[in-house]
Amino acid sequence: MKKVILISVTLAILLVGLLTTVASATDITITATPGYVSFSSAPTTWTLNDITGDGFINVDTVYYANPLGDTTPPSATVLDAECQFTWTNDSTVDIEVYVDCGSFTGGDADMTNGGTGSNGATTYGAYSWYSGMTYASKVIVKSSGSNVLYTTVTPGEDKKWGAEIETREDAWTGGDASTATMTITAIEA
Amino acid sequence: MKKKKVWIPAIIAIVAVALVFIFVVNPSGGSDGNPNGSNPNNNHDPPPIESNWIRPGKVFIGNYTAGASISFEIEIHNGGDNTAEFSVAYRFPDGVIEGYSKPPSGVPNWLYFRSGDVRGRRVIVPVESRGTCIVQITLKAPEGSELPNKWEFWIGVIDKSQTGMVITELASRVLVTMQ
Numbered sequence: 001m002k003k004v005i006l007i008s009v010t011l012a013i014l015l016v017g018l019l020t021t022v023a024s025a026t027d028i029t030i031t032a033t034p035g036y037v038s039f040s041s042a043p044t045t046w047t048l049n050d051i052t053g054d055g056f057i058n059v060d061t062v063y064y065a066n067p068l069g070d071t072t073p074p075s076a077t078v079l080d081a082e083c084q085f086t087w088t089n090d091s092t093v094d095i096e097v098y099v100d101c102g103s104f105t106g107g108d109a110d111m112t113n114g115g116t117g118s119n120g121a122t123t124y125g126a127y128s129w130y131s132g133m134t135y136a137s138k139v140i141v142k143s144s145g146s147n148v149l150y151t152t153v154t155p156g157e158d159k160k161w162g163a164e165i166e167t168r169e170d171a172w173t174g175g176d177a178s179t180a181t182m183t184i185t186a187i188e189a
Numbered sequence: 190m191k192k193k194k195v196w197i198p199a200i201i202a203i204v205a206v207a208l209v210f211i212f213v214v215n216p217s218g219g220s221d222g223n224p225n226g227s228n229p230n231n232n233h234d235p236p237p238i239e240s241n242w243i244r245p246g247k248v249f250i251g252n253y254t255a256g257a258s259i260s261f262e263i264e265i266h267n268g269g270d271n272t273a274e275f276s277v278a279y280r281f282p283d284g285v286i287e288g289y290s291k292p293p294s295g296v297p298n299w300l301y302f303r304s305g306d307v308r309g310r311r312v313i314v315p316v317e318s319r320g321t322c323i324v325q326i327t328l329k330a331p332e333g334s335e336l337p338n339k340w341e342f343w344i345g346v347i348d349k350s351q352t353g354m355v356i357t358e359l360a361s362r363v364l365v366t367m368q
Contacts, residue, residue, distance in 0.1 A: 028252050028259050028368075032245035036236045037359045038268075044353030085355065090240050098283040148284050180354065185283065187343065187360040188246030 035092035039153075039186035041085050041161075046182070048165060051084060057109060057177075060119065060169045065162040073135070074162065080131045083160035087153070087184065094189040095153040099128040099163065101141045101182040108174030111167065113143040119166040131160040138164075141182070152189050238319055240268040243346050243359045252368040256332030263324050263361055265346055267316035273350040277302055277324045278311035280345030280360055289364060290337035293330075301327045313349065328363075339366050 048063040049055055053070040057063070063070050065084035074082040089095050103112045104124070114123030117140040126141035128149050139149045141163060153159060163182065236242050248261050267273050279297045302312040304324040316322040326344060330336060343360045351357065 028250065028254070028257055030251070030259060030261055031249045032261070033247040034244075035246055036242045036244035036266075037246045037361070038237055038240045038242035039357060039359060040240065041355060041357050044351060044355045044357075046354045090237055090242070091246070092236075093246050096284070100283065144281060145283050182355045183347075183358050184355060185280075185345070185358040185360055187362055 033093065033188060035188070037093065037095065037186055037188055038090035039087065039095055040090070041087040041184050043085065046084060046163075048167070057167060059167050059171055062164055062166045064164045073164070074129060076135055078129050078131050078133050078135050078162070080160045083129075083131050083162040085161050085163075086158055087161060087186075088158050089153040089155060089186070091186070091188070092155055094155070095186045096148050096189045097150040097153060097161075098146050098185040098187070099139070099141050099149050099182065100144050100146050100185070101126050101163075101165075102143050102180050104178035104180040107176035107178035109167075109172050109176075109178040111178070113141070115142040116140065119168055121170045122168050124168055125166040126163060128161065128163045130162075153186075236266060237268065238266075240266075241348055241359065242266045242268070243361060245361060247362045247364060250328070250363065250365045253328075253330075253336075253365050254368045255330040255334040255336055258327060258329040260325055260327040261363075263326060263344055263346070264321055265314070265316055265324065266321045267318060267348070269348070269350065270318055271350070272315055272317050272320075273348050274313050274315050275322070276311065276313045276345075276347045276349055277304075277326075278345055280343035280358075282341055282343045282362075285341040286362070286364065289339045289341040292340050292342040293334065293336060295330070295334065296328075296342050299328055299330045301329070303327070328365075336365075336367055339364070341365070 046065050047055060048057050049070040051067055051070050064073060066072050066074060066082045067084055068082055101113055104110055111122055111124045114120050114125055116125060117127055118125040127138040128141050129135060129138040130150055139147050244264050250259055265275050279300050282291060285291055302309060302324055304312060304314045304322055307314050314322050314324060341362060341364050343362055346359045
């Protein structure tokens with residue numbers, strides 16, 4: 001009787017030990033939120049100084065994505081009418097919005113993003129803002145790692161937004177235009 | 190006869206211990222680290238057919254250890270009128286959720302993307318108009334890697350058919366908590 005109990009207990013201990021070993025190697029968990037991310041912004045085009053201007057771009061000049069004027073800054077509290085773009089959140093979840101912008105390349109007006117909001121000899125400065133925002137709180141647009149522009153876009157919410165770019169200080173090397181890509185990123189808050 | 194009566198409760202006890210362990214102590218089950226029933230695309234909301242979307246918005250990986258391989262999926266929908274290519278790639282996060290660190294520099298080399306025959310460290314996948322595509326993403330940090338206790342990276346999805354200076358990127362957060 002004692003022998004049987006001893007064997008049973010030993011087997012039970014071995015079994016628990018075996019299962020514990022297996023479990024420790026397999027207990028990574030993976031879960032996910034159930035919603036989806038659907039977000040858009042329009043229009044997708046922006047040529048500096050070409051909303052109301054003549055499209056010619058000068059150095060050391062700030063250009064705004066402002067339908068009221070390419071060189072007109074927004075009001076102290078940004079108005080809808082001063083924003084060129086509209087984002088739409090068709091997601092089922094709250095969205096955070098970030099805006100990054102890469103280098104202008106491919107022409108004679110090349111310039112890199114200085115990442116400080118200010119321009120330099122061959123660098124440009126950039127900011128983004130949205131309707132209803134205190135303009136002085138505009139967010140620096142970097143080539144990557146910009147701070148969040150808007151923390152909670154609720155499902156179904158539209159919002160007007162804009163951006164500005166201060167062109168480089170040094171003269172252009174020629175007359176061919178350069179292009180850049182500005183990316184608006186939507187991610188679940 | 191007496192010996193049989195002694196063995197029966199002993200066997201029952203062993204089986205009970207095993208069953209309790211399997212169903213209570215280790216509910217995740219499975220042998221690949223991906224627990225049964227944890228489909229990250231479990232969503233009962235009807236997504237829009239005519240808009241681009243991705244899901245899930247957040248993926249939580251828990252109890253991760255360097256050297257382990259873990260896979261999850263991202264679903265991509267093309268709401269456009271034509272077949273479009275979508276790039277799916279690691280994205281260094283602009284910002285992270287409070288309590289999480291930015292990812293180690295090696296993460297781009299620790300990810301592997303696969304969708305059908307398309308595979309690599311980043312992929313460009315064609316998605317039919319109004320269709321969806323599933324991309325499986327596998328994370329495997331080298332054994333011995335020093336990783337923050339909680340860290341975050343993004344998976345960025347860009348519709349390559351977008352034109353103009355301003356393009357939209359949809360991203361999923363991947364939130365990793367170490368064991």
